[in-house]
Structure formats: C-alpha cells, structure tokens
Amino acid sequence: MNRSWLLWAPLAVTACIGGLATYGLVVPKDEQVRSAMIGQKLPEFALPPATQGVLPLSNTDMGDGKPRLLNIFASWCIPCKAEAPQLEALEAAGVEIDGIAIRDRPEDVAAFLDEFGNPYRRIGSDSEMAVQLKLGSSGVPETYVIAADGTILFQHIGDIRTEHVPMLIEKLKATR
C-alpha cells in the first residue's frame, strides 16, 4: 500500500496549528462574556430600594408597555462615574432608566447619587449579585435595553460613551 501521503501529514498538522495561532494573534481576543438572555423575558426578581428616597425595583416594574434602559452600576466602580453624564443625557432625551446597584451600601449609593446625579426612575439593591447572575451579567457597568413587553433586547458591556448615546436611543425607538 502506498502511504507516501502520510509522510506529509505532520506538515499539514503544523500548517493548521500555524494558521490557528496566527488567527489568535491577529484577531483581538474578545474578553467579554455576553449574556445569553438576549431575546428572552426578564427573569423574576424583586429588589429592595438601594438607598433612602428611591423606589424599589422588580421585574414587573419593567415591561409595562414602555421600553426602557436597565443600568447596572455600583458606587465603588470607577467607569460608572465616567458614564454618569451620558446617563443624564439619555434621561434628558426622555429615556426612562432603572438601576441596579451591585454590592453596595445605602450611604455609599446616596453619596454617589449626590455627586453624580440621579437619572434613575427606580434603583434596586442587589447586594449579593443574585439578580446580576440571573441576568447573565458579568460585571459593572452594564446597560440593557428592555422592550415594552419586558424582553431583553440588547446588552451594552462597559461604560456608555458619548458615541453610544444615539445608538441606545435608536435601539429604544426601534422597539416601539
């Protein structure tokens, strides 16, 4: 039997590994873990208010016929401070924003809102990250577009930059 083709197999394997390694070097690694909940209904949850004077948040507060944003933040998270002006801008554009504060203390949330403004309609406190887990969220800050019927439409990972504001407004409009 002629097995001469077999002699070239190691070279072929090397070429495959080389190709794969080159791919790994050239294509930037996607470190983000996206939620697999996009396109699904919000999971059930009911969170207590994150600090005095704000309203609590449960899944039934959203999906009440109006699309809105769900912003996951924390007072101890630095990018969350950076995105505060963009949230203000969104609120000014008439967008309703609900917030979930992750692993936070009431007094810290209050100080955060005092310093950076309060664009939120409601803020729930997720002190044990349980709701974050249910949402398939992997960090702070993250922003979700929630449809009028409570479906999760879109996940934005990281802080909202100025260029993201029109994009988010567009997504909200498209759901109507």
Added chain:
Amino acid sequence: MIAEAGLAALWLAASMALIQFIAGLTLLRACNGLLVPLIKPAAYVQGALCTFAFFTLMWLFYVTDLSVLLVANNSHIDKPLIFKLAGTWGNHEGSMLLWVTILSVSGSAIAFLEKRIEAKTLSATLAVQGFLALGFFAFLLFSSNPFERLVPAPIAGAGLNPLLQDVGLAFHPPTLYFGYVGLSIAFSFAVGALLTNQVGPAFARAMRPWVLGAWIFLTIGIAAGSYWAYYELGWGGWWFWDPVENASLMPWLAATALLHSVSVLASRNALRAWTIMLALVAFAMSMAGTFLVRSGILTSVHAFAVDPERGSFILALMLLYTGLAFVIFALCIGTVKQGEPFQLLSREGGIVANNIFLSVILAVVLIGTLYPLAAEAVGDKISVGPPYFNKATVPIAVLLMLALLVGPLLRWRRDDLGRLKYWFIGAAAILLMSCLAIWKCAPEIGIFPLLGIALSIALAVAAWMPLRGRKLLRTPAPVFGMVIAHFGLAVSVFGMAAESGFSSETLTALAPGESAKVAGWEVKLNDVNPIAGDNWVAVEGDMVAAKNGNEFVLHPQSRHFFTPPMQTSEAALLTRWNGQLYAVIAQPDQEGDGRWQVRLWWKPFVTFIWFGALLIALGGAIALLGRMFRPTKKLARNAWQAE
C-alpha cells in the same frame, strides 16, 4: 561599556552561528565539504561568546547598573542579592539570552565530546544547531535586546514582579529552558541524521543523553511549577489544566515517548522513522509551549511576559523550523530502511504501546488546549477545562499503566505468554485485591481514584520486577534508573489518586478563639495580625492545629501587593508522612462581625505527587550518569548481545 561589550559578543556569536550554518551547507555534494573544518571552531567560539554575554548581563544585575533599560525595569537597588541575580532571567530578554547561551554551550559540548557518530552527521547536526541558534539570535538582537541603554538612568529601578520574588519561581523558568534546549539538540541530531542518512543505533546513542537530560529538567520543572501553584493559589488544587500548564506538559509527554523509542533504536535498531518523528515533535512542542505562554492568545492564570509581537516572532521561528524539518522528513524518510522486525508481544511491542498512549494523550491535550481558539474562529465560544481533560486523558493513562505492569519484563524481539503467566496472574491478583480492599473501606470512592490507587500499588511491585534474577552489583545503572523512575511514577500516581479520592474539606468562618475540625484535626484560630513585607501587606492568621495531643502552629497569610496590585494567598502547610494539612485565611467574612473566612483541607498523601516526580527525575539522572561513565565499546557490545 560593559553592556556594549555584551552586545558585541552577541553579534559575534550570531555571526559564528551563521558560519556554522553556511559551512554546513558546503556538505552538499557540489561544494565538496569546502568549509566543513570551520564548523567545530565556530561552535566553540559561539559558546564562549554567549557565555561571556550572559555573565555580562548577570554582572550588570549584580551591580544594578540602572543605565541599562532591562536592569532598570526589572531590578531595584534594595533587592536581596539572590533576586538581583535571578532578575537576569526573570524577564523576557534575559530569559531569551539564557536560552541561546544554553543552546550555544550545548553546541560546543557536542562538537567537543561527541565521538560516536560519523563526522559528516556531526557536521550536519552542528549546522542545523547553528541554524536554530541564528533564529534565536535574530529574535534577541532585533526585538529583545537585553543590553539596551536607558537615558537618563533612573535612581532606584522598578523592581521585579512580586510573584517572581520567590525562590521556587526564580529557578522554575531556567529549569524548563534546560529541558527545551535539550530537546532542540535532539532535534538537531534528528535532522542531521536524516540528511546524512545515518538513522541508526549510533545516532540514537548520541542523541539519548540529551533527551534524557532534557526530560529530567522538564520533570523537575513541571513538578516545581505544580507545587508552587498548589501553595500559592490558595484553593488546594495542584493541577488546573490551564493552557500554560498544558504548554509545559506537552513537551514532557513527547520527551517521555522519545526517551522510550530512542532506547529501542539504540539497542534494537527498530522504530527508526518514528523516533525521528518524535524528536521533531518534541522540539516543536517546546516551541509551541513557549509561544502559548508568551503570546497570550489563550487566557491563563499563569501568563508570563505576554507580548503579541514577540509571540509572532516565536510563532514564525516555530513554523520555520518545524515546517522545514517536516519537509525534510517527508523527503528523506523514504531512504531510511525498515528497522529490525519484532512481534507484538515483545519489549519493542510494549514500548510501541507506551508511545501510542503517550502520543494520544499529547494529541488530546494539544487539541483540547487549542479547541476554544478553533471554535472561536468559527464563531463559537466554548471552554475546555479540567472535566474534559480528566475524562479524556485518565482512561488512556490507565491503559498506559496496565501496559507498564508487563512491558519492562518482556524480552526483546519476541516473548511468549507462557513464560510470564505467573506474573500475569500475580499482577491481576494484586490489582483485584487492592480494588476490593479499597472498595470495602470506602464504597463511595470514584472509579478513577480507585483504579489509580490499585494500579499504583501493582506498579510499585511491578517496577522492581526487572531486577529479579539479576546480580544486583552487575546490573547496569540504566536498569536501576528505569526501575526507580517507574517506581516514582507509582508513588506519584498514588498521591494523585489518594488526594482526589480522600481529601477532606472544611470551609468556615472563625472569630479569634474559635476552632474548626477537618479529618480529625482541630484547628484553632488564636489571632489575626496585620504584617508588612517589602512590597506587600498581609493579614496573617495565628492558628494551632491539634491531633492526638500534638500541637502545631500555622501561619497562613493573605497578601496584597501594591505594584502591580494583586492578591495572593500564602497557604500554611503542615506536612505529615501521610499527608498535608492545608490552611488558608481569606477575607473578613461579613462586615463587622469579626470573623475571618478560613479554608482547611486534609490532603492524604498529597506530597507523594511531587516526591514521586523527584524519584522519576532521580531515575533519569541515574540512567544518564550510568551511560556517561560507561566505556563506549562495552556499551556497543552489550547492546548487540541480543543478535
């Protein structure tokens, strides 16, 4: 000036490598070996120049010459001397310089010592080695110059990565490098023998010590790395199937297979093409390993000196060397004659089984490690981790150990079942009895720990069987080496199986004064104190572990480093002959209640894992020394006695 002298030496050494390579090209028939006499001198000079360059860099670290960029970035005037010196290779540039230095010195050593193979094959080998070195010199000089100056010079220096300020870790990378370079020498021998059509016992004997040496270093390197991860990561694990760990395991698997097949070639003149193939694969794996560690294309806890640009340089070198070698393999292997025949039931047959199992494990680890990357290329995001690697490799390792119960007892060429029937029955009885006994004591044990313990008990007996009926004083050292290495494997597997089958865990939170129990030990947390190191602060638990009236003090720490900010756990380990008590103190539990998270494990026979690995390396060392101090003539005669 000193730094410039080092750099000049490197350039000169690179030109020596070039001469070595070009002179090697004149081995081609058309040139009639015109420049061949230059090869050996060039190899000597190259080795000397590299050694000079390396000690120059070490001197710069010793005096902390901060006008050199590398020293300024990786050292500090206040650092202890041992870490100043370790700083020479505790960074990318220095470690590459160490690599080429070992490579060049090994080249000189071959040129000087190797008398067994034909002059032409030796010249070809040195030419290949020059070609390899040339690539690494180019890498060093064009993209990672260790002697670059920094103007103006800073006053204090930046300091070494805090994790590298650990005696174990300071010596872990060079150990692996010795292994990788040894495999590169085996690679040069293989290509040299292939090109000059000298694939036979003489070549195998010339290559064997390098493979053996490389394998010893790799064994020690992996064991040390594993022990380090065990006490530093703070959750009691000693092997995580992390890409970087796999990268160090793959060359070891290839080297282990090569070590066995080369002995068949040396003493029986069989498995010729396969041995060449393994030698090429082993070096390719060490390059691939270096690439995986340095390029950062796979996510790892142990990533070291990650830099994609350098990664692409290593990748290019790896593809150049491996690709060319496999082309030569495909073109020339046809001229390598079929080796001596043997039967399935023979020592050769056993070693073929060993090689198949090891190669399949290697392939599974390689594929599993690269699989997430391949899946990502087609748009799938998946993870391949410990559950896969355990389930995919352990059954093959079980087959390997079963083969090992019999393999070393078989005769060369052919053997018959009848001769060994009592041993077969005996081994089966030991296996069965151990299985039953363990199962009786611990009916809930998993299948793999059960098989692991039973097999290691059987192997601990089987390992010594090759000595049966021999006059011990006249038994060659390599046989003792084999026996000890196989016994070491049994010890190590016993540790792994016992640890995974019988560890006890206690996760709790203690306030000072409270205590917790684990596997018959009572551990009391007396106090928690803040302490400070050079560049870290820590909380330290003051614990007392008591069992049967004996008390031992434990001091686990949770350390915070400032530059770069990171957190490490320094587990407190209490070693007994039959296991280790592993204690960790973590964060405060809930705010304000004064309790600290404490994790305790009793890990039965866990130390056997690394102790066994050291025995394996010791066996290798005995075999290596035995071969080095044995007259060549006698060795050749013994090897052919079978004929």
Added chain:
Amino acid sequence: MKIFVAILLMLAAPAFSQGIGPTPALANRQLPDPAKEAEATRLMHSLRCIQCQGQSIADSDASMAATMRAEVRQQIVAGQKPEAIRVWMIERYGEWVSFEPDFKGAGLLLWLTPILLLFVSFWLARGLFRRRT
C-alpha cells in the same frame, strides 16, 4: 507598627475592591449533607468563573465566583440536579461558562477525539508487528 500596617491594608482595600456588600452565606460554607456538598463541589469545579483568568468557581476568590458558588449550593439544596444547574448557567452565560463541552456539535467531535486517535494510531502501528522472526 501594627497600626501603620492596618492603615496600609485599609488604604489598599479599594484597589482590590469588588464592592463591600455581604458575601452570600453559601459562597464559603459547606452544605450540611456531605453527599449534596460533594455534588455541588463536583459541579463547581466544572463551571468557569466569569471574572477570572480561566479558573473554575471552586478555585477563585472573585466576588462573582462566590455568588455563583452560592447559587449552585442553593439550587442543590432546593433539590435541583447538577446537570440542570449547569444548563441554568449556560442559559445565562452561554456554553463558555461550562468547562465541560456538551456531547453535541463541536463538543461531540472533541469528546470523540481520544477514541478516534487511539484507533488511528493502532491502525498505523499494525504494520510494525511481523509474524516472521
């Protein structure tokens, strides 16, 4: 000296902070029933921590890993099968969160690899063994 170090530690804390909320009770405590705890531990070793560099949630100090450990233990206590909990995690984070690929699609090929390789290598090696001597 002690006070100085204690202050340093407090200063250092924000740099590593992942928030100061309470750690879920079951994150760092075992379940009272050893059989259930063993089930949970086995599952935790096969789930990947979302915030870390390729560690399992059983080997990580990250707060997200703690939350995931607590979730696993809670669901085990509630009588869920480990496989169902794994699917629950995959529904939220995708296949990526599981260290153990499924027996389907690309994962199936991966699981078949060792068996295929064993067959191929024995098939290739069979030419080595000769009956004649």
